[in-house]
Structures are given as C-alpha cells and as structure tokens.
Amino acid sequence: MNPSLTLDAAATPTAPALTLRPWCAEDVAALVDAYRDPDLRRWTTTPIEGTDQGLRWVRDQEQAWAAGTRFAFAVLEKALDAEPPRLVGNVVLKGAGSGGPSAEVGYWTAAPARGRGVAPRALEALTAWAFDTFRTEGLNRLELLHQVDNPASCRVAEKSGYTFDSTLPAAPPSYPRDGHLHVRHAAA
Known part of the structure; x- marks a missing residue:
C-alpha cells in the first residue's frame, strides 16, 4: 500500500475541498489541538493529551499502514487563502487487508469543522477508495459503528449511504453503551 497516497473530496458551494492523506509527524500539533475538544474525547477511545502521546498515536498509524491492517487518513481542508491546509478530521479503514468480505470504517471531525459536511465527504472518499482497492481481495x-447516543454519527452514516443494520449491546469498558451498526455494500 502506498503511504504517500492522497484522496480528494471536491469543494461544495459552502465548504472548501478536502485532501485525505496518511498521518505524519508534522500533524502532531494539530492532532493534539483537536483532542482538546471534550466532545471529541468523549467519542474516541485513545486519549491524546500532549505531543508525546500524539507522536505515539501517529507512529502507530504509520506502523499499521505499513502492516496493511489499518489505513488512517488525516483529513485536511484546503485554505481559501495562501495558508497551509488545516486538519479538520480523521477517517480510517480497519481490517481491509485481511482478504475478508468486510471491514470497518471510522471517523471524527475537529470541532471548528463540524456541521460543514466534512465527515460525509471524507467518508465517501474513503469508502470509494476502500472498495476500489480491496474489492479484488474480496471486500x-x-x-x-457508533454509540446510540451519538446522533451526529447516525446522520453522517446515512448521508454517506451506510444503512442502519442493527443495535449492538454494550461491551464495557471500551464500548460502555449500546451501539448502532450501519452497513454499506459495494456497488454491483
């Protein structure tokens, strides 16, 4: 798998274009800043409270990418001016390299970017890439999956063509509440 891969999501009338690319050490400061948001920390399982934890998390993503077990992308919003792109989220594909028929996707959006369609556009780009890349391996x-008390994730799933499948029971401590399972199948 190409760790220099980038994916794009086109601009909309109300939001700039997005670029998705593998995480790198240059993202650590923005990652730590994004994790200062209590809402983000509420829905994620890995705490990132400083530069050391942020760098460890990025290195873990790089290693998983190299092993072909997890493909995490930093989601960057192209600035309208000459400023560099801003980190606005994360999307991830888990378990696709195993050759099995299914894999899992996940995402988060940084607080300043919420409500602008970042997550659905990034998830759509990831979904298309996943099916294009791993269909020949059987995907x-x-x-x-998301907790039932996260209606924003339900909306993102639905906007991205992931249909509600079932409610899953809680599995503490990692998943303290029941969850929703949404599914999307490859186009025929």
Whole structure:
C-alpha cells in the first residue's frame, strides 16, 4: 500500500475541498489541538493529551499502514487563502487487508469543522477508495459503528449511504453503551 497516497473530496458551494492523506509527524500539533475538544474525547477511545502521546498515536498509524491492517487518513481542508491546509478530521479503514468480505470504517471531525459536511465527504472518499482497492481481495461490505447516543454519527452514516443494520449491546469498558451498526455494500 502506498503511504504517500492522497484522496480528494471536491469543494461544495459552502465548504472548501478536502485532501485525505496518511498521518505524519508534522500533524502532531494539530492532532493534539483537536483532542482538546471534550466532545471529541468523549467519542474516541485513545486519549491524546500532549505531543508525546500524539507522536505515539501517529507512529502507530504509520506502523499499521505499513502492516496493511489499518489505513488512517488525516483529513485536511484546503485554505481559501495562501495558508497551509488545516486538519479538520480523521477517517480510517480497519481490517481491509485481511482478504475478508468486510471491514470497518471510522471517523471524527475537529470541532471548528463540524456541521460543514466534512465527515460525509471524507467518508465517501474513503469508502470509494476502500472498495476500489480491496474489492479484488474480496471486500464487499463496510461497517460503521457508533454509540446510540451519538446522533451526529447516525446522520453522517446515512448521508454517506451506510444503512442502519442493527443495535449492538454494550461491551464495557471500551464500548460502555449500546451501539448502532450501519452497513454499506459495494456497488454491483
């Protein structure tokens, strides 16, 4: 898998274009800043409270990418002026390199970018890439899971073509509440 891969999501009338690329050490400061948001920390399982934890997390993403077990992309919003792109989120594909028929997707959006369609556009780009890249290995189903008390994730799933499948029981401590399973199948 190409760790220099980039994916794009086109601009909309109300939001700039997005670029998705593998995480790198230059993202650590923006990652730590994004994790200062209590809402983000509420929905994620890995705490990132400083530069050391942020760098460790990025290195873990790089290693998983190299192993072909997890493909995490930093989501960057192209600035309208001469400023460098801003980190606005994360999307991830888990378990696709195993050759099985299904894999899992996940995402988060940084607080300043919420409500502008970042997550659905980034998830759509990831979904298309996943099916294009891993279909020959048998991938035909992507699963998206979130806690039942996260209605924003339900909306993102639905906007991105992931249909509600079932409610899953809580599995503490990692998943303290029931969850929703949404599914998207590869186009025929």
